[in-house]
Amino acid sequence: MTTQPLLEVSHLTVATADGAVPLVDDVSFSVAPGECLGLVGESGSGKSLTLRSILDLFPTAVQRTGGRIRMADDSGVLTDRDPRGLRGNGVSMVFQEPMSSLNPSMRIGDLVAAGARARGLSKRDAARLALGLLTEVGIPEPEQRLRAWPHQLSGGQRQRVMIAMALSVEPRLLLCDEPTTALDATIQDQILGLLERLRRERGLAVVFVSHDLGVIARIADRTAVMYAGTIVEEAATDTVIAHPRHPYTRALVESMPATDRRLDRLPTIPGAPPAAGMWPEGCRFAPRCRFAVEACTVSRPPLVGVADDHASACLRDRELVEIAS
Amino acid sequence: MIDVSTASPAPATAAATDGVPRSGLKRGTGKLIVGSTIVTVFVLAALFAPWITLGDPQAQDLANRLAAPSAQHWLGTDSLGRDVWTRLVFAAQVDLRVGILGAVIPAILGTLIGIAAGFGNRVVDSSIMRFSDVIVAFPLFIFFLALVGLVGPGEGFWFLGPGELPIIIGFALISWVVYARLMRTEVRRVRSLDYVRAAETGGLPRRRVIVGHVLPNAMNQTFVYVFVDIGLAIVAVSTLAFLGVGIPLDTPEWGAMISSARGYINTNWWLIVAPGAAIATLAVGLALIGDGLDDRLKQS
Amino acid sequence: MTTEIALDDIVVEYPVPGAKGGRRELRRALDGITLHIEQGESFGLVGESGCGKSTTANVIIGLATPSSGSVAIDGEIVSTPRRPALQQHVQMVFQDPASSLNPRLRVRSVLRELIEHHHVASGTELKGRLNELMDMVGLPRRVLDALPRDLSGGQRQRVAIARALAVEPRVLIADEAVSALDVSAQAKVINLLADLKDDLGLTLIFISHDLSVVRALCDRAAVMHAGRVIEVAQTEVLFSSPQQEYTRRLLRAIPAFGSSHGVPAAPTPHGQQLPRVSADRERISL
Numbered sequence: 037m038t039t040q041p042l043l044e045v046s047h048l049t050v051a052t053a054d055g056a057v058p059l060v061d062d063v064s065f066s067v068a069p070g071e072c073l074g075l076v077g078e079s080g081s082g083k084s085l086t087l088r089s090i091l092d093l094f095p096t097a098v099q100r101t102g103g104r105i106r107m108a109d110d111s112g113v114l115t116d117r118d119p120r121g122l123r124g125n126g127v128s129m130v131f132q133e134p135m136s137s138l139n140p141s142m143r144i145g146d147l148v149a150a151g152a153r154a155r156g157l158s159k160r161d162a163a164r165l166a167l168g169l170l171t172e173v174g175i176p177e178p179e180q181r182l183r184a185w186p187h188q189l190s191g192g193q194r195q196r197v198m199i200a201m202a203l204s205v206e207p208r209l210l211l212c213d214e215p216t217t218a219l220d221a222t223i224q225d226q227i228l229g230l231l232e233r234l235r236r237e238r239g240l241a242v243v244f245v246s247h248d249l250g251v252i253a254r255i256a257d258r259t260a261v262m263y264a265g266t267i268v269e270e271a272a273t274d275t276v277i278a279h280p281r282h283p284y285t286r287a288l289v290e291s292m293p294a295t296d297r298r299l300d301r302l303p304t305i306p307g308a309p310p311a312a313g314m315w316p317e318g319c320r321f322a323p324r325c326r327f328a329v330e331a332c333t334v335s336r337p338p339l340v341g342v343a344d345d346h347a348s349a350c351l352r353d354r355e356l357v358e359i360a361s
Numbered sequence: 362m363i364d365v366s367t368a369s370p371a372p373a374t375a376a377a378t379d380g381v382p383r384s385g386l387k388r389g390t391g392k393l394i395v396g397s398t399i400v401t402v403f404v405l406a407a408l409f410a411p412w413i414t415l416g417d418p419q420a421q422d423l424a425n426r427l428a429a430p431s432a433q434h435w436l437g438t439d440s441l442g443r444d445v446w447t448r449l450v451f452a453a454q455v456d457l458r459v460g461i462l463g464a465v466i467p468a469i470l471g472t473l474i475g476i477a478a479g480f481g482n483r484v485v486d487s488s489i490m491r492f493s494d495v496i497v498a499f500p501l502f503i504f505f506l507a508l509v510g511l512v513g514p515g516e517g518f519w520f521l522g523p524g525e526l527p528i529i530i531g532f533a534l535i536s537w538v539v540y541a542r543l544m545r546t547e548v549r550r551v552r553s554l555d556y557v558r559a560a561e562t563g564g565l566p567r568r569r570v571i572v573g574h575v576l577p578n579a580m581n582q583t584f585v586y587v588f589v590d591i592g593l594a595i596v597a598v599s600t601l602a603f604l605g606v607g608i609p610l611d612t613p614e615w616g617a618m619i620s621s622a623r624g625y626i627n628t629n630w631w632l633i634v635a636p637g638a639a640i641a642t643l644a645v646g647l648a649l650i651g652d653g654l655d656d657r658l659k660q661s
Numbered sequence: 662m663t664t665e666i667a668l669d670d671i672v673v674e675y676p677v678p679g680a681k682g683g684r685r686e687l688r689r690a691l692d693g694i695t696l697h698i699e700q701g702e703s704f705g706l707v708g709e710s711g712c713g714k715s716t717t718a719n720v721i722i723g724l725a726t727p728s729s730g731s732v733a734i735d736g737e738i739v740s741t742p743r744r745p746a747l748q749q750h751v752q753m754v755f756q757d758p759a760s761s762l763n764p765r766l767r768v769r770s771v772l773r774e775l776i777e778h779h780h781v782a783s784g785t786e787l788k789g790r791l792n793e794l795m796d797m798v799g800l801p802r803r804v805l806d807a808l809p810r811d812l813s814g815g816q817r818q819r820v821a822i823a824r825a826l827a828v829e830p831r832v833l834i835a836d837e838a839v840s841a842l843d844v845s846a847q848a849k850v851i852n853l854l855a856d857l858k859d860d861l862g863l864t865l866i867f868i869s870h871d872l873s874v875v876r877a878l879c880d881r882a883a884v885m886h887a888g889r890v891i892e893v894a895q896t897e898v899l900f901s902s903p904q905q906e907y908t909r910r911l912l913r914a915i916p917a918f919g920s921s922h923g924v925p926a927a928p929t930p931h932g933q934q935l936p937r938v939s940a941d942r943e944r945i946s947l
Contacts, residue, residue, distance in 0.1 A: 078843035220709035220870060225914035247843060250873075250916030291848040293877035301855070302848040302877060308813055309845075555755035556763040559821070562722050563775045563828060564748040573774070577765050 040112050041066035042241050043090070043127075043209055048103030050085045050094070055101060057313040060085050061265040062103075064339075067209065069108075072235060072242040074256025074273060076249055076288075078309055081262040087211050087245045091127060092119035107209075124151060128202035130195070132214040137198060138186040144170070144197055145182030151204035169200040174230055192223035199230065203238075210234075212244045216251060228255055249292055253277055261285045264310055264320035267339055271346035281348040283356070284321045319351060327352055389656030392649045396588075399646025403639075407453040414447035418613040427629050436635050439622060448613040449635055455614045456643075459525050460595035463532035468587045471537035472580075475544025479552070479579075480571065486545070493538045505531045506606050524608040528601065532594060539590075540583060547579035554578075581658045588651035592644035599640055615640050664736070665832060665864045666698040666721055666751075671730035673716055690716040692888035693730070700831075703858055703865040705875035705882030705896065707911070713888040714868050718836050721866070722753050735831070749779055752825035756837035758817040762809040768820050769805040775827045794823040797860075799853060815846030822853065826861075833857070834866040839874060851878055872915055876900055884908045 043066060050060035060082040067073045077083040089100050106114040107122060128151075131137040138147060148169055149162035157165065163182070170178035173196040186194060195215060202210055212231070216224040232255065234240055246252050252259055253273055260270040261282065269282040280286045290303040307324040310316060316323055322332040332351050339349040350356070406413065422442035430437045436445035478489040509527045518526040551557060552575055560570045599616025602608040610617045615636035622632035673691040691713045698704045706714045719725035720732060723743050732739050739747055755761045763771060772791055776782055782790040795802045798819040809817060818838060825833055835854060839847045855878055858865045869875050875882050876896055883893040884907065892905045903909045 078845060221872070221914040222709060222910060225916075228916070248916070249844070254916040288844060291845055293848070293851070293871075293873040301852050304848045304852060305845045308815065309843075555757055555761040555821075558724060559753070559755060559761065559824060560763075562724065562748070562751075562753055563778075563824070564745050565774065565778055569774075569778075574763050578763065 039068045040108065041114065042069045042071075042108050043067045043243075044104075044106045044114055045086075045090065046104045046106075048086065048089055048105075049101045050082070050089055050098060051101045053097045053099050058101075058315075059098065059265055059312050060089070061315075063262075063265075063267055064103075065260055065267065065270065067241050067243060069208065070235065070239045070241055071258065072244060072256045074252035074259040075243065075245045075262060076247065076252045076259055077262035078247060080264075080309055080312060082265040082312075083245045083247075083262045084213055086262070087129075087213055087243055090119060090211060090243070091123050091129060093123075093129065124154070124205045124207075126207055127209045127211065128205055128207040129211040129213065130198050130202050130215045132217050135186065135191070135194060138194060140186050142186075143182065144184050144186065144189070147186070147197065148200045148204055151201060155205065165204065166200070169203055170197070172203070172234075173197070173200045174226075175200070190223075191219055192226060195219065195223075195227055196230065199227075199234070203234070207240070209241045209243070212242060214246055215244075217246070217248070224251070231255060249277065249289065261288070264315050265312065266320065266336075266349070268321065268350075269348045270339065271343075271348075275346055281342050281346065281353055281357070282321075282350050283325045283327050285348075319349070327356060387657060388660050389653035392653030392656065396646045396649030396651075396653055399642060400650065403453050403457065403643050403646070406450050407457050410447075410450045410454060414450050415444045416447070418448045418451040419443065419611075420447075427625060429629075430631065436631055437629065439618075439632055440625065445618075445632060445635060448618060449615075449639060451613040452615050452618060452636065453639070453643075455522060455525070455608065455612060456595050456598060456640075458521070459528055459598045459608075460591045462529045463594035463598065464536070464587055464590040466529065466533045467536035468540050468583060468590070470533060471540025472544045472583055474537060475541040476548060476576070478541060478545040479548025489541065490545070493541055496535065496538050502531060502535050505534065506601070510606055522608070522612060524612070528598060528607045532597075536590065536594075539586070543582055543586065544579065547582060548575060551575050551579045585651045585655045585658065588647045588654070592647035595647075596640060596644055599636075663700050664697050665700040665734070666696070666866070667731075667733040668694060668696045668717070668720065669731045669733075670695055671717075671720055671727045671732065673713075673720060673725055674728045689888050690725075691720070691727070694885075694888070694890045696883060696890060696893070698832075698864060698866060700864055701858075701862055702881060703855070703867060703879045705879035706866065706868045706885060707870065707872055707875050707882055708885035709870060709911075711887075712885040714885050715836055716888075717885070718753065718834050718866070718868055721832075722751050722834060723748065745779070749828045750830055751832040751834065752828060752830035753834040753836060754818065754821045754825050754838040756840060758814040758821075758841055761821045762812075762817055762824075764809050766808075767805070768807055768809075768823075771820075771824055772805075772827045775824065779828045781827070781829055790827075794827060797826060797857065798823045799849075813846070814842050815850060818842065818846075818850055819853065822850075822857070826857070830863070832864045832866065834868065836868045837870070838867075840869065840871065847874070854878065872900075872911065884911065 046064045048060055048063045049058065051058045063086050065073065075083040075086060085098065088094055090105060092100065105117055105119055107117045107126060109115050145163060145166050148166035152162040152165045167178055167182060170181060175181050175193060175196055189197065216227050219227060228251065231242065235242060244252065244255055256273045258271065259273040259276045260267045261276065261284065262268070263284050269276060269280065269285045276285060277289055280289055287303070287305040291305060293302060305324055310320060316333065318333040318335055319337055322328040325332065329352065337349045337351040339347045342348045342353050420443060422438065424442065425438055426440055426442045428434055428438040434444050434446065436449065439445055474489060478486045515523065515527065517523050557570060557574050560574045598608065599614065602614050602616035603620040605620065608614050608617060610621055618636040619633050622629065625632055670693050671691050672689065672693055674687040674689050676685040677688045694717065706717060708714045716725055720727055734747055734750055737747070769791060772794060773787065776787060776790055791805055792802050795804060800816060800819050804812070804816065804820065812820065839850045842850060851874060854865060857863060867875060867879055879896050881894065882896050882899050883890050884905065885891065886907050892899065892903065892908050899908065900912065903912060
C-alpha cells in the first residue's frame with residue numbers, strides 16, 4: 037500500500053469461546069481510504085467472522101482471541117481501537133438479511149433517524165437527515181416512505197434502508213456481509229450500483245464479503261481469497277480473477293459457470309473444505325490440491341509477495357509459474 | 362461431515378461426524394441430568410411411601426401436637442399430631458398423580474385436535490380454532506370450580522382420591538387449547554417442508570406421509586411443553602387446595618398442608634416451608650427437563 | 662423427438678386476503694403459460710422470485726392444481742390426483758438442503774420406503790438397488806446409514822437426487838437445487854445432473870434464478886416474468902441474441918464475470934515431474 041491505510045487488521049485470530057476450535061487463524065489486511073476490499077471464500081472459510089471482528093459483532097460462543105485492529109484517527113495516524121467503540125463511530129455494517137435486521141416495530145423514518153438522534157441531533161434535524169438519506173439511496177417517494185413499516189417494503193428497498201441507516205452515522209468505512217445474496221439478480225445489480233455511487237460520492241471505504249466471485253469482481257478494487265480460516269491470496273481484483281497464483285483461487289475461478297459459453301463439464305475441486313477444528317497440518321488446501329507434494333503437508337506456507345501488490349500462500353508458487361510458462 | 366474421499370490423507374477427518382466438533386457433552390445435558398434426578402427422587406419417594414415413612418399419613422397423636430423435628434418425627438408433627446414427613450411423602454403421590462394426568466390428558470386430547478386442524482380443510486380448521494377461542498375467552502375454569510365448590514369434592518374415583526377427578530376434568534377442558542394450537546402450527550410448518558413434499562411427490566400414501574414424516578417431526582415442542590405443564594398443574598392443584606377448592610383440606614397434599622399450617626408460621630415455620638419447598642423443587646425439576654429437551658432438540 | 666411434458670395455457674390462481682382486510686381475492690401465480698418440453702432434453706426455467714417458475718414446477722409434478730389449461734405427461738392428459746405410474750414418472754429435487762431430508766430418518770429408510778412402495782425392488786435386489794443409487798450420485802455406500810445432520814449440504818442434495826431417482830422417473834425437476842451450495846459443491850452437483858441425464862436418458866427441467874448455471878447445463882431455456890413465459894429459445898441463442906427487453910435486462914444484471922475473465926492456462930496436472938499426492942477421486946467426492 038502506498039497510501040496510509042484507513043483500517044489495519046493484523047494477526048487476527050478468532051475461536052470458539054472455550055478456545056477449543058480456531059475459526060480464523062492469523063489474518064492480516066488493510067483498507068485504504070475510499071478503497072473497496074473484497075473478502076471471498078466458501079462457507080466456513082472465516083470470511084464473515086473476519087469482517088465481524090472489526091466491530092466485535094460475534095455470534096454467541098465465538099470470540100476474538102488475538103490480533104490488533106487499528107483505525108486511522110482524524111489526522112490519519114493509525115491507532116489501536118476497541119472494536120465496540122468503532123460501532124456507529126466511523127464504521128457501520130450492512131447485513132445479508134434485510135428483514136431480520138430491521139426492527140419491525142419502527143417506521144422507516146425513525147429507523148434511519150435513530151443513529152442521528154443518538155449523536156444528539158434534534159428530532160427535526162434527524163428527520164430531515166433521514167429524508168435526505170432515503171433520497172440518496174434511491175427510495176422512491178421518500179416523503180411517503182418515512183412513515184412506512186419495514187414489512188411494507190420489498191427486499192431491495194429494505195436493503196436500501198439498511199444502507200441509509202448505515203450512512204446516518206457518516207461512516208468512513210462500510211462493512212458489507214453478503215448484502216445482495218438474498219436478492220434477485222436485477223435487484224442485486226441495482227444495489228451494487230448504489231454502493232458504487234456512494235463510494236464515488238462519499239469517498240467511502242468498503243469491506244465486502246461474498247461467496248460470489250462475480251459480485252466481488254464487480255465491486256472490489258482488491259480481493260483477498262479466504263480458505264479454512266486464512267487468506268491464501270490477495271491482489272488487485274482483476275489480477276485475482278485473470279491471473280490467480282494460488283491453486284485454490286485458480287480452481288475456484290475455473291469452477292464458476294461462465295456466462296459466455298457452454299461447457300460440457302465444469303471443472304471441480306475434489307473433496308470438501310475442511311471443517312473448523314479439522315484443518316490439516318501444513319497447507320490447508322493440500323489434500324484437495326492437484327499440485328500438492330509431500331512438503332505441502334509439513335508446514336503452512338506464509339502469505340508472501342509473489343509480484344507487485346500480489347501475495348499468495350503457496351509453497352510451490354515459483355515452480356508452478358515455471359511449469360505454466 | 363462424513364468423509365467421502367477414498368484416500369483420506371488425514372485420518373482425523375474420517376472420525377469426525379459433524380461440522381464443528383463439540384467439546385464435551387451435548388447441549389442441555391446438565392439440565393436433563395439435574396431435572397431428571399429431582400423428578401426421579403420424587404417419583405421413587407411416592408412409589409415407596411409406605412416404606413420410607415411411618416406408614417399412615419392420617420394417624421393422629423393429639424398428645425404430641427406441633428412437635429419440633431426429632432429422630433421419631435423428622436419434620437415434626439402438625440396441629441393434629443400427624444407426622445409431617447409421612448404426609449409430605451404421601452402428598453407426592455397425590456400431587457404427581459393429579460399433575461401428570463392433568464397435563465398428559467389435555468396433551469393427548471389437544472394434540473389429536475391440533476392434528477385434525479393442521480391437516481383438515483379450511484372449514485375444519487377454522488371451526489376448531491374458533492371453538493378454542495371460545496374456550497379461552499369464556500371463564501370456564503372459574504365456572505367449573507364454582508360448580509365443584511357447590512357439589513363438593515365427591516368420592517374418589519377408581520384409583521383417584523376425593524376431589525381429584527373434577528380437577529383433572531377441569532384441566533382437560535381448558536389446557537387442550539394450548540396443545541391444539543401448538544400442534545396445528547407445527548403440523549402446518551412441517552407439512553410445507555421439502556422432505557414432506559418429496560414424500561408426497563414420491564407417491565407415498567397420505568397416511569404414510571402423515572404418520573411417517575409429519576407427526577414425528579411435529580411432536581417435539583409438545584414433549585418439551587408437557588414437562589413444564591406437569592409442573593404448572595402441580596402448582597395449580599396445590600394453590601386450589603390452599604384456597605379450599607377441589608382436594609379436601611385433610612388430604613395429605615402440599616397446598617392443603619400449607620393451608621392448614623397457616624396459623625403456626627411464627628412457631629412452626631417448617632410446617633409451611635417443607636411442602637412449599639417440595640412444590641418448588643419438583644416444578645423446577647420438571648422445567649429443567651423441558652428446557653434440556655428443548656436445547657437438545659434445537660441443536661439437532 | 663417426442664414431447665415429454667406439455668403445458669397448455671395453464672392458469673394457477675390462489676386466494677389472498679384482500680387489501681384493508683376486505684374479501685378474499687384471487688391472485689394469478691401463472692397467467693396462461695404454454696411450454697413443451699422434449700424427451701431427453703435439459704430445459705432451463707429462469708426468472709426472478711415471484712415470476713412463477715416454482716409454481717410451474719409444482720404444476721408439472723402435481724403439487725399445484727391449475728384452475729384452467731391442460732397438463733400432458735408423455736402424451737397423456739393428467740388429472741389430479743394422478744395415477745401412481747404418472748406420479749412416479751416425474752420427480753423433483755428441492756432447493757433447501759437443510760429441509761430436503763427428514764431429520765429423523767436414515768438415508769437407507771428414506772430410499773427403502775419409496776422403493777418398496779413402488780415395487781421397484783425387494784429382498785436381495787433391494788440392497789443392490791440402494792448401493793446402485795449411492796454409486797449413481799457419487800456417494801460412498803456408508804452414507805446409507807447416515808442421518809441428515811451428519812451430511813454436508815452438497816451430500817444432502819446428492820441424497821435428495823438419489824431419492825428422486827429411487828422410483829425410476831423419466832423426468833427430473835431440479836428446483837433451485839444448487840442455489841444454496843458453495844461454488845465448488847455447486848459445480849459438482851451440476852456435473853452430476855448432466856451425467857445422470859446422459860446416462861439414464863432423463864428429461865431434466867432445471868429451475869434457477871442463476872442464468873450462468875442454466876447456461877452451463879441446459880439445451881433450451883424459458884424466461885419467465887410475472888406469471889408468463891416471455892421467451893423460449895436454445896440456450897445459446899437466448900444468451901447471444903435475446904429478443905425481449907426483460908431478458909436483456911436479466912442478462913445485463915449478471916455480474917460480468919464469465920465474459921471478461923480469461924481462465925488462465927493452468928499448468929497441466931498430468932505434468933511430467935509433478936508427483937500427485939491424491940489419486941483422482943473426483944467421481945466419489947464432493
